[in-house]
Amino acid sequence: MQPFAIAPSILSADFARLGEEVDKVLAAGADIVHFDVMDNHYVPNLTIGPMVCAALRKYGITAPIDAHLMVKPVDRIIGDFIEAGATYITFHPEASEHIDRSLQLIRDGGCKAGLVFNPATPLDVLKHVMDKVDMILLMSVNPGFGGQKFIPHTLEKLKEARALIDASGREIRLEIDGGVNVQNIREIAAAGADTFVAGSAIFNQPDYKAVIDAMRAELAQVR
Numbered sequence: 001m002q003p004f005a006i007a008p009s010i011l012s013a014d015f016a017r018l019g020e021e022v023d024k025v026l027a028a029g030a031d032i033v034h035f036d037v038m039d040n041h042y043v044p045n046l047t048i049g050p051m052v053c054a055a056l057r058k059y060g061i062t063a064p065i066d067a068h069l070m071v072k073p074v075d076r077i078i079g080d081f082i083e084a085g086a087t088y089i090t091f092h093p094e095a096s097e098h099i100d101r102s103l104q105l106i107r108d109g110g111c112k113a114g115l116v117f118n119p120a121t122p123l124d125v126l127k128h129v130m131d132k133v134d135m136i137l138l139m140s141v142n143p144g145f146g147g148q149k150f151i152p153h154t155l156e157k158l159k160e161a162r163a164l165i166d167a168s169g170r171e172i173r174l175e176i177d178g179g180v181n182v183q184n185i186r187e188i189a190a191a192g193a194d195t196f197v198a199g200s201a202i203f204n205q206p207d208y209k210a211v212i213d214a215m216r217a218e219l220a221q222v223r
């Protein structure tokens with residue numbers, strides 16, 4: 001299993017001070033920057049794109065950037081995120097005409113590739129592409145907005161994904177996204193997640209380090 005990683009979702013950061021916000025959350029102990037890309041088509045919201053990702057790199061952010069593309073069609077924006085310096089690029093199977101090709105595009109660009117599953121999307125497709133994914137992201141809310149409640153049945157799905165990863169023998173991150181907070185992170189980790197996206201739970205508090213420390217203390221009880 002991969003080491004635990006905390007990935008604050010900058011969707012809940014102050015966009016007017018984005019560089020400073022990312023610096024601050026990394027200084028507070030975050031491992032990965034979770035970068036939500038919404039197109040007002042695949043999801044009913046509009047956020048940030050590759051220019052902002054490139055701007056964060058230019059500003060000096062060296063931490064891994066995990067670009068979650070909620071964009072349809074997805075292929076034509078993948079190259080822009082590779083150029084912009086994303087580390088992970090993940091997309092939803094429903095948003096790609098050719099899932100295997102989209103994964104290959106990401107990997108050919110030198111990035112790590114991942115698939116994202118909405119709460120009601122089955123994991124079936126994974127069995128055909130397990131050798132091409134570096135991350136599996138399970139949405140524990142319907143995508144589009146921060147600040148929603150964790151959907152409990154995702155815990156069963158996490159166990160299912162964890163079993164698939166363990167059976168593959170590959171190093172694949174299992175990321176969870178939506179409604180993650182200090183109160184539920186331990187149960188989520190126990191179900192198999194190793195990478196935890198949290199937006200409002202971190203950015204809506206004045207002391208990011210206090211939240212991240214509290215999350216790590218919960219995770220330390222799992223392993």
Ligand SMILES: O=C(CO)[C@@H](O)[C@H](O)COP(=O)(O)O
Binds near residue numbers: 143
């Ligand atoms: O992708 C999304 C929402 O679509 C998430 O990354 C949210 O931004 C998570 O926010 P919280 O539920 O942690 O507030």
